Amino acid sequence: MTPSIFRTRYSRSSVSPIAVVALVGAVLLVGCSQDRHVYRSTPLAPKSVSIVSVETGNTLWTKNVPVGQQLMLDFSRPGGGNEIYSSPNVAPNQVKWETWSLDAIVRHGNQRKSGSVLDSGSKDLPGEEITIKVDILDPEVAAAN
Secondary structure (H helix, E strand, C coil), X not given: CCCHHHCCCCCCCCCCHHXXXXXXXXXXXXXXXXXXXXXXXXXXXXXXXXXXXXXXXXXEEXXXXXXXXXXXXXXXXXXXXXXXXXXXXXXXXXXXXEEEECCCCCCECCECCCCCCCEEEEEECCCCCEEEEEEECCHHHHHHC
């Protein structure tokens, strides 16, 4: 019998290589970009979010986020098959957006945990480099709208 001091102990936080491979495989099968950004609009910091072309400086899309809501942007990048392109070296060709209440947990992986979509849409992009511009609006002006 081996003394207990020499027994191997595993922490609950240790991750098995099989779990890592399974997780990577599941993400690859989904085929989403995983290039998501969330912006919260509060009474003290109401936000306006714009997607701007780096090349031309033109605003390609903009959304004023109502106070008490959060905006989620999910960028899609061109690629073949089920490959994931979240690298900024590949310009996005589409953005999908959704607004949720502030208390909603927008997404965890690809599963919605709580809340519901208040507004949504998508916008095709020209496939050039972009930047996301976030403006914090004057709280008094935002309250009036």
